[in-house]
Amino acid sequence: xxxxxxxxxxxxxxxxxxxxxxxxxxxxxxxxxxxxxxxxxxxxxxxxxxxxxxxxxxxxxxxxxxxxxxxxxxxxxxxxxxxxxxxxxxxxxxxxxxxxxxxxxxxxxxxxxxxxxxxxxxxxxxxxxxxxxxxxxxxxxxxxxxxxxxxxxxxxxxxxxxxxxxxxxxxxxxxxxxxxxxxxxxxxxxxxxxxxxxxxxxxxxxxxxxxxxxxxxxxxxxxxxxxxxxxxxxxxxxxxxxxxxxxxxxxx
Amino acid sequence: xxxxxxxxxxxxxxxxxxxxxxxxxxxxxxxxxxxxxxxxxxxxxxxxxxxxxxxxxxxxxxxxxxxxxxxxxxxxxxxxxxxxxxxxxxxxxxxxxxxxxxxxxxxxxxxxxxxxxxxxxxxxxxxxxxxxxxxxxxxxxxxxxxxxxxxxxxxxxxxxxxxxxxxxxxxxxxxxxxxxxxxxxxxxxxxxxxxxxxxxxxxxxxxxxxxxxxxxxxxxxxxxxxxxxxxxxxxxxxxxxxxxxxxxxxxxxxxxxxxxxxxxxxxxxxxxxxxxxxxxxxxxxxxxxxxxxxxxxxxxxxxxxxxxxxxxxxxxxxxxxxxxxxxxxxxxxxxxxxxxxxxxxxxxxxxxxxxxxxxxxxxxxxxxxxxxxxxxxxxxxxxxxxxxxxxxxxxxxxxxxxxxxxxxx
Numbered sequence: 001x002x003x004x005x006x007x008x009x010x011x012x013x014x015x016x017x018x019x020x021x022x023x024x025x026x027x028x029x030x031x032x033x034x035x036x037x038x039x040x041x042x043x044x045x046x047x048x049x050x051x052x053x054x055x056x057x058x059x060x061x062x063x064x065x066x067x068x069x070x071x072x073x074x075x076x077x078x079x080x081x082x083x084x085x086x087x088x089x090x091x092x093x094x095x096x097x098x099x100x101x102x103x104x105x106x107x108x109x110x111x112x113x114x115x116x117x118x119x120x121x122x123x124x125x126x127x128x129x130x131x132x133x134x135x136x137x138x139x140x141x142x143x144x145x146x147x148x149x150x151x152x153x154x155x156x157x158x159x160x161x162x163x164x165x166x167x168x169x170x171x172x173x174x175x176x177x178x179x180x181x182x183x184x185x186x187x188x189x190x191x192x193x194x195x196x197x198x199x200x201x202x203x204x205x206x207x208x209x210x211x212x213x214x215x216x217x218x219x220x221x222x223x224x225x226x227x228x229x230x231x232x233x234x235x236x237x238x239x240x241x242x243x244x245x246x247x248x249x250x251x252x
Numbered sequence: 253x254x255x256x257x258x259x260x261x262x263x264x265x266x267x268x269x270x271x272x273x274x275x276x277x278x279x280x281x282x283x284x285x286x287x288x289x290x291x292x293x294x295x296x297x298x299x300x301x302x303x304x305x306x307x308x309x310x311x312x313x314x315x316x317x318x319x320x321x322x323x324x325x326x327x328x329x330x331x332x333x334x335x336x337x338x339x340x341x342x343x344x345x346x347x348x349x350x351x352x353x354x355x356x357x358x359x360x361x362x363x364x365x366x367x368x369x370x371x372x373x374x375x376x377x378x379x380x381x382x383x384x385x386x387x388x389x390x391x392x393x394x395x396x397x398x399x400x401x402x403x404x405x406x407x408x409x410x411x412x413x414x415x416x417x418x419x420x421x422x423x424x425x426x427x428x429x430x431x432x433x434x435x436x437x438x439x440x441x442x443x444x445x446x447x448x449x450x451x452x453x454x455x456x457x458x459x460x461x462x463x464x465x466x467x468x469x470x471x472x473x474x475x476x477x478x479x480x481x482x483x484x485x486x487x488x489x490x491x492x493x494x495x496x497x498x499x500x501x502x503x504x505x506x507x508x509x510x511x512x513x514x515x516x517x518x519x520x521x522x523x524x525x526x527x528x529x530x531x532x533x534x535x536x537x538x539x540x541x542x543x544x545x546x547x548x549x550x551x552x553x554x555x556x557x558x559x560x561x562x563x564x565x566x567x568x569x570x571x572x573x574x575x576x577x578x579x580x581x582x583x584x585x586x587x588x589x590x591x592x593x594x595x596x597x598x599x600x601x602x603x604x605x606x607x608x609x610x611x612x613x614x615x616x617x618x619x620x621x622x623x624x625x626x627x628x629x630x631x632x633x634x635x636x637x638x639x640x641x642x643x644x645x646x647x648x649x650x651x652x653x654x655x656x657x658x659x660x661x
Contacts, residue, residue: 033312039603039604039605040605041603041604041605042604056605065451065453068392068393069392069393069394069395069450069451070388070390070393071381071384071385071388071390071393071395071396071399072380072381072384072385072387072388072390073384073388073389073390074384074388089380089384089388090376090377090380091375091376091377091378091380091381091384091385092305092375092376092377093375093376093381093395094310094316094317094376095393095395095447097312097316098316098317098451098454098598099451099453100453101453101602102602103312103313103601103602103605105312106312107305107310107312107316107376108376109304109305109306109376110305110306110308110310110311110312111306111309111311112306152304152376153304153305153375153376153377154376154377222603223453223602223603226452226453227452242603243603243604243605244603245534245603245604246534246535246537246600246601246602246603246604
């Protein structure tokens with residue numbers, strides 16, 4: 001069984017947010033509710049200050065704290081290493097959101113981040129939280145795996161496009177969007193990435209391109225000191241960086 | 253109080269309705285709290301049906317758990333503390349505390365109900381919880397165990413109160429339920445602490461000390477609640493309090509317990525802020541923000557340090573008005589503590605990023621404040637109901653006689 005993971009080359013990433021848009025369209029996200037986002041931050045001070053950025057999907061941790069704290073088992077890890085939410089079991093207690101070190105979980109019923117509130121513009125007449133005109137085909141919707149438009153009062157998150165990835169031919173080492181045969185199984189953010197900064201493959205296969213890149217280019221993980229062991233690796237190279245600490249300075 | 257207590261459920265319902273036409277302190281509390289409960293609940297339901305939980309000011313990219321969770325924690329821990337106070341006499345044999353035991357058990361039941369009610373209105377799917385948690389059996393989750401222990405606690409409290417209602421103070425079964433209740437409540441409040449204390453990614457909460465702090469500060473809010481309740485029952489007039497109870501409240505026993513608990517809680521709070529300010533560990537920045545918050549100083553100096561001095565002072569500790577003042581201040585202080593602890597643990601962002609560059613602000617919305625009113629008015633209404641329908645001052649006969657002699661002698 002594969003252990004799906006992602007490698008993001010920060011030297012190639014241009015911070016265009018195409019991945020964020022592709023994810024939003026593929027997964028019917030509310031505007032602003034970005035399962036995948038590009039985070040901008042600054043390092044240093046004038047005149048040597050630098051603007052940096054890194055894309056941040058769900059890290060699909062090896063030891064997901066969100067799963068450990070879930071009181072109902074709604075958050076779970078699939079055999080192929082993807083962390084998902086079963087919307088039929090989620091009670092909306094938000095403990096997983098509190099326990100996630102990466103801020104990648106979203107509660108459905110909150111004040112809209114961007115006006116107008118699309119839930120009111122496109123209200124749902126059934127159990128769905130809203131009814132956008134650009135939604136994915138109903139056949140793909142799968143609440144047990146947190147795929148589609150979610151019901152009210154549950155927590156949602158990036159699924160690594162589970163509706164695509166789970167249908168990949170068994171034994172595939174890498175889901176390369178350049179390969180027409182594999183493109184439809186590759187996560188939307190990887191497919192759309194114009195500079196080709198994102199790679200998706202089997203971390204348990206030492207021959208896969210993602211495993212080689214992590215080894216050869218010293219892949220690092222976000223907040224690795226917490227021990228969640230993300231399955232998303234970043235290649236920082238010379239110019240890239242992931243933030244190693246928090247946003248504020250204690251003494252100031 | 254000189255009430256005629258009902259013996260059947262029919263009489264109880266009639267007694268509750270009759271209270272609307274009566275005029276005494278308990279009836280006034282009943283009428284006001286039922287009115288407040290009806291109004292606040294109507295507002296909360298209206299907002300939940302029209303806006304959903306978007307009526308709350310909590311957000312995915314900041315504070316996920318807000319004042320509703322703090323209110324639940326406040327009531328749940330007050331309930332645990334009240335059970336611990338009841339255990340003083342019923343488990344550990346400090347017979348001078350018998351006159352408040354039945355009252356403490358009733359208050360423990362109703363504060364837990366108030367807490368659960370607020371939690372149910374905060375949860376996305378409270379009814380789903382009823383089957384999803386038992387079937388899920390997530391033994392790794394602190395919240396799962398918190399649910400298990402608080403459910404056991406509530407059942408044991410109800411059984412214990414039923415036994416006391418039937419005047420069964422001393423049977424083997426009654427003692428067993430008392431002891432089991434004590435164990436359950438230590439586990440429940442300790443586990444509630446671990447809901448927060450288990451999270452290494454939230455350094456302000458992390459550690460087993462959170463669990464210990466929850467047990468002890470719960471005992472303090474329980475002690476404060478019992479003092480307020482005793483004086484409330486007698487219209488804040490110490491002369492009306494029967495002798496056994498008077499000997500407890502107006503002696504130096506209760507103030508001593510009270511002062512000790514405030515002292516321990518203060519030590520916990522001040523050592524925590526010391527560690528928070530001293531440590532360079534990433535994520536402790538919230539303590540600086542806490543130090544700049546006026547609410548924090550109101551809590552520590554006015555609501556805890558001042559009552560501590562009051563209860564140490566020989567001239568003030570046995571004065572009913574200062575006991576009540578100290579208790580109310582402590583209850584207000586611990587509510588602030590629950591809210592600040594929960595919010596401060598979340599409003600330091602996990603890492604640098606576009607969407608937040610400092611401590612995330614959070615102020616409860618009107619709906620969230622109304623939810624606090626729902627909790628408080630539920631507790632007050634059920635308290636008045638208990639005062640009117642059950643004899644909350646009851647105690648074992650031999651204890652009443654002995655304590656009475658003490659008070660007179």
